[in-house]
Amino acid sequence: MQLDFHQLTLFPLFTGICEEDLPAMLTCLGSFQKRYKKEEIILLESNEVRSVGIILSGTVHMIKNDSEGYQTLLVTMKEGELFGESFSCGSHLDARVSFLAATSCIILFLPFYKVIHSCKLTCTFHHRLIENMVRLIGDKNVQLMDKIEVISKKTLREKIMAYLHQQSMEQNSKHFTIPLGRLELAEYLCADRSALTRELSYMQRDGLICYEKNTFKLLL
Amino acid sequence: MQLDFHQLTLFPLFTGICEEDLPAMLTCLGSFQKRYKKEEIILLESNEVRSVGIILSGTVHMIKNDSEGYQTLLVTMKEGELFGESFSCGSHLDARVSFLAATSCIILFLPFYKVIHSCKLTCTFHHRLIENMVRLIGDKNVQLMDKIEVISKKTLREKIMAYLHQQSMEQNSKHFTIPLGRLELAEYLCADRSALTRELSYMQRDGLICYEKNTFKLLL
DNA sequence: TGCTTTATGTTGCAACTGCAACATAAAATA
DNA sequence: TATTTTATGTTGCAGTTGCAACATAAAGCA
Numbered sequence: 001m002q003l004d005f006h007q008l009t010l011f012p013l014f015t016g017i018c019e020e021d022l023p024a025m026l027t028c029l030g031s032f033q034k035r036y037k038k039e040e041i042i043l044l045e046s047n048e049v050r051s052v053g054i055i056l057s058g059t060v061h062m063i064k065n066d067s068e069g070y071q072t073l074l075v076t077m078k079e080g081e082l083f084g085e086s087f088s089c090g091s092h093l094d095a096r097v098s099f100l101a102a103t104s105c106i107i108l109f110l111p112f113y114k115v116i117h118s119c120k121l122t123c124t125f126h127h128r129l130i131e132n133m134v135r136l137i138g139d140k141n142v143q144l145m146d147k148i149e150v151i152s153k154k155t156l157r158e159k160i161m162a163y164l165h166q167q168s169m170e171q172n173s174k175h176f177t178i179p180l181g182r183l184e185l186a187e188y189l190c191a192d193r194s195a196l197t198r199e200l201s202y203m204q205r206d207g208l209i210c211y212e213k214n215t216f217k218l219l220l
Numbered sequence: 221m222q223l224d225f226h227q228l229t230l231f232p233l234f235t236g237i238c239e240e241d242l243p244a245m246l247t248c249l250g251s252f253q254k255r256y257k258k259e260e261i262i263l264l265e266s267n268e269v270r271s272v273g274i275i276l277s278g279t280v281h282m283i284k285n286d287s288e289g290y291q292t293l294l295v296t297m298k299e300g301e302l303f304g305e306s307f308s309c310g311s312h313l314d315a316r317v318s319f320l321a322a323t324s325c326i327i328l329f330l331p332f333y334k335v336i337h338s339c340k341l342t343c344t345f346h347h348r349l350i351e352n353m354v355r356l357i358g359d360k361n362v363q364l365m366d367k368i369e370v371i372s373k374k375t376l377r378e379k380i381m382a383y384l385h386q387q388s389m390e391q392n393s394k395h396f397t398i399p400l401g402r403l404e405l406a407e408y409l410c411a412d413r414s415a416l417t418r419e420l421s422y423m424q425r426d427g428l429i430c431y432e433k434n435t436f437k438l439l440l
Numbered sequence: 441t442g443c444t445t446t447a448t449g450t451t452g453c454a455a456c457t458g459c460a461a462c463a464t465a466a467a468a469t470a
Numbered sequence: 471t472a473t474t475t476t477a478t479g480t481t482g483c484a485g486t487t488g489c490a491a492c493a494t495a496a497a498g499c500a
Contacts, residue, residue, distance in 0.1 A: 086361035
């Protein structure tokens with residue numbers, strides 16, 4: 001499968017880099033792409049991470065498994081987002097989390113060492129690449145804070161409300177569709193699935209929200 | 221107060237940069253330092269962040285306040301750690317969290333724009349600076365994941381255990397002293413203070429741990 | 441030193457929520 | 471299409487934990 005370089009320039013990691021420069025740059029960086037089927041593991045916890053991944057298409061979940069087999073959904077990531085950077089760039093080379101293909105997806109991998117160590121050939125746009133990457137890492141950081149904000153709440157109702165508010169903000173509307181099913185949402189909220197549906201129906205009864213499947217409306 | 225440039229080279233942000241180069245570099249970057257008293261606010265949520273801060277001495281808490289006045293302790297940071305990068309470098313310029321001086325401390329600020337946009341003068345070591353900074357941002361990311369790992373647990377006992385295990389790992393010993401008092405620990409665990417002390421005494425009764433004030437011993 | 445403030449420990453009670461077990465709906469597969 | 475699998479909704483029950491109120495200890499301060 002061929003890379004669509006024009007499409008690539010639309011990704012945040014490559015903004016400000018000319019389409020003509022991309023092929024040389026990607027070759028120079030030793031990038032490669034890979035397809036994953038739904039449910040496939042892209043990167044398993046405690047494996048060493050040497051590359052950052054860019055999601056060209058599909059959805060990736062960052063998940064954490066604990067020793068008793070419980071699983072938590074940390075972050076959901078879409079097209080254009082980065083993953084693996086915290087490990088490939090940080091002091092903790094071994095991944096503390098796993099990355100899972102939530103849908104079938106295509107990932108472009110960039111060996112981190114080459115990204116951060118500029119070479120003569122690409123030096124002109126290289127700097128822009130690093131800048132973009134730093135921004136994306138910062139954004140990931142904010143996503144983690146968002147999750148903490150949600151699960152810090154004491155009651156399940158407050159957690160749900162915090163999550164729905166975040167979604168409402170992101171989608172700029174009181175009426176929106178969430179990207180998670182009940183099972184996944186329960187996992188993200190660190191709550192029990194049945195308790196989640198129960199609380200959702202109580203919240204509708206109490207006139208807080210109004211929903212149908214994954215489409216919600218905040219009634220303030 | 222004068223900067224101790226030799227001491228600065230020991231900070232992770234400046235590793236690999238010569239002591240002789242530091243003064244010029246810091247001037248070129250427009251860095252400045254500031255002292256804060258205990259309990260003082262270094263950076264308030266929703267203010268625009270243009271600089272990253274390096275903790276030269278003291279302890280800084282990253283905290284999140286919700287609309288009802290509840291507060292959560294997100295991360296505790298010590299000497300050499302970075303803060304503010306997620307905002308000054310990311311797409312979300314407004315801080316979503318506040319930074320508070322947990323003890324009196326001295327902070328060195330570096331305007332982010334100048335850090336990321338190299339200038340001729342400092343270009344040789346500039347690249348190393350960016351590399352160090354990216355690593356530190358990744359580390360911060362991991363700290364946030366650590367917190368999520370802890371508060372994702374369903375029961376308070378599991379949360380406490382997860383936290384103690386992390387501390388035990390970090391300090392490479394089954395016997396260690398935690399950096400948080402009961403109030404702060406409760407805030408970090410998103411739990412009630414009195415419930416926390418109750419559960420701690422139950423855990424000691426059940427032979428899981430053994431503690432005295434802030435010094436704990438894991439009995440496996 | 442004595443006084444005030446803050447941190448920590450203790451306990452009863454009510455309520456939230458995890459768990460289990462089941463029913464139903466939707467989706468995947470043959 | 472029929473059958474299996476998976477996702478979702480419902481509910482009783484018991485355990486955990488937040489809350490309040492109070493006691494004690496430690497720290498800050500005059």
